Amino acid sequence: MNAVEIRGLCHRYGSGPTALTVLHDLDLAIPAGEVVLLTGPSGSGKTTLLTLIGALRAVQTGSCRVLGTELAQADERARVALRRRIGFIFQHHNLLGFLTARENVAMALELDPALDEAERLARADAMLAAVGLADKADAYPSVLSGGQRQRVAIARALVHEPGLILADEPTAALDSRTGHETMVLLQRLAKERGRTVFIVTHDPRIHDIADRIVAMEDGRLVEPAPH
Amino acid sequence: MRVFTRAELAQFERDYWANVAPIGFIFGLGVAIGLVVGCVIVYQILFSDISRHLGEYATLKAMGYTDGYLARVVMSAALILAVLGFLPGLVLSFGLYEIASAQIFIPLHMTLPRASFVFGLIFAMCVVSGLIAIRKLRDADPADMFR
Numbered sequence: 001m002n003a004v005e006i007r008g009l010c011h012r013y014g015s016g017p018t019a020l021t022v023l024h025d026l027d028l029a030i031p032a033g034e035v036v037l038l039t040g041p042s043g044s045g046k047t048t049l050l051t052l053i054g055a056l057r058a059v060q061t062g063s064c065r066v067l068g069t070e071l072a073q074a075d076e077r078a079r080v081a082l083r084r085r086i087g088f089i090f091q092h093h094n095l096l097g098f099l100t101a102r103e104n105v106a107m108a109l110e111l112d113p114a115l116d117e118a119e120r121l122a123r124a125d126a127m128l129a130a131v132g133l134a135d136k137a138d139a140y141p142s143v144l145s146g147g148q149r150q151r152v153a154i155a156r157a158l159v160h161e162p163g164l165i166l167a168d169e170p171t172a173a174l175d176s177r178t179g180h181e182t183m184v185l186l187q188r189l190a191k192e193r194g195r196t197v198f199i200v201t202h203d204p205r206i207h208d209i210a211d212r213i214v215a216m217e218d219g220r221l222v223e224p225a226p227h
Numbered sequence: 228m229r230v231f232t233r234a235e236l237a238q239f240e241r242d243y244w245a246n247v248a249p250i251g252f253i254f255g256l257g258v259a260i261g262l263v264v265g266c267v268i269v270y271q272i273l274f275s276d277i278s279r280h281l282g283e284y285a286t287l288k289a290m291g292y293t294d295g296y297l298a299r300v301v302m303s304a305a306l307i308l309a310v311l312g313f314l315p316g317l318v319l320s321f322g323l324y325e326i327a328s329a330q331i332f333i334p335l336h337m338t339l340p341r342a343s344f345v346f347g348l349i350f351a352m353c354v355v356s357g358l359i360a361i362r363k364l365r366d367a368d369p370a371d372m373f374r
Contacts, residue, residue, distance in 0.1 A: 047373045050373055051373050054289070054373075056369045080291055081291070083291035084290070085291075088372075090372050094282065094372065096286075097283075107287070111291055168372075
């Protein structure tokens with residue numbers, strides 16, 4: 001089973017003679033349970049691809065099937081529903097500054113009406129313990145280090161048991177050692193829980209956590225350069 | 228010459244001051260302008276608050292929060308502003324009523340219906356401001372979180 005299945009995906013910005021095609025007839029499959037890395041120079045369309053898979057942008061042409069949902073012709077309602085089944089990790093942790101680590105993680109569960117507040121917080125605590133931050137549950141993001149914040153962000157992305165985790169340059173704001181440790185943690189947790197992870201990154205130091213590396217150039221998938 | 232009962236006289240005086248004498252008109256105009264200015268101020272507060280937290284709103288949208296949920300957050304903020312604005316206004320009005328009664332010897336009372344009516348106006352004002360401010364939420368584009 002594939003978590004993501006893309007066939008003939010094209011994407012362009014703008015219209016008319018100034019239109020810029022950023023994705024050319026792309027085919028890609030991400031098998032469930034794998035950790036896949038996407039690399040490539042800036043402007044190669046990596047981020048556009050990520051936003052399309054993440055249902056943050058409407059698919060123009062081609063097919064993009066994510067966790068069984070076809071995104072071509074999907075309306076905003078369907079995209080919002082799909083986003084709830086995806087865990088996002090951003091370049092900058094994007095935690096909410098006025099909430100504690102525990103509350104930030106619980107925000108990912110807020111949308112599940114089956115859980116009451118006590119259960120949400122308990123699950124957030126368990127997830128924070130899994131990323132090694134049990135003692136920081138009551139801390140606000142402003143007092144945490146960059147690596148700790150990104151671990152909270154990982155906890156937030158995993159706590160609602162998403163079928164797919166999408167990360168955009170998750171190590172960009174971290175030093176190399178912290179960045180690597182954080183990604184090893186993400187990989188271990190994803191493997192333990194059988195989650196699929198798709199990471200867009202420039203960072204060659206985290207290539208070792210991937211099951212597979214795909215590279216992009218000028219809107220096309222290419223064979224990754226040997227490393 | 229007109230002849231009134233006591234109740235009719237009271238009503239006649241009330242109508243005169245409210246509708247005929249310029250003071251009534253000016254007071255009504257003051258209320259209307261107050262509401263418009265209040266509307267603009269509340270809108271400004273909400274608008275700048277949304278602008279400041281656009282990243283957070285976009286993050287929540289990316290996580291699958293619906294526009295309706297975020298709109299409710301903004302409306303809640305508008306209603307909190309309504310209550311927080313009303314309470315000091317009520318206290319100040321009590322004081323003003325006391326002073327005015329003592330100085331001009333016209334009995335003025337803050338009655339529950341009157342206070343409720345004013346709260347209703349403020350509530351409506353904040354709802355209008357909130358509804359206008361919600362349009363700013365459209366600028367929170369979750370796709371902007373990745374770049």
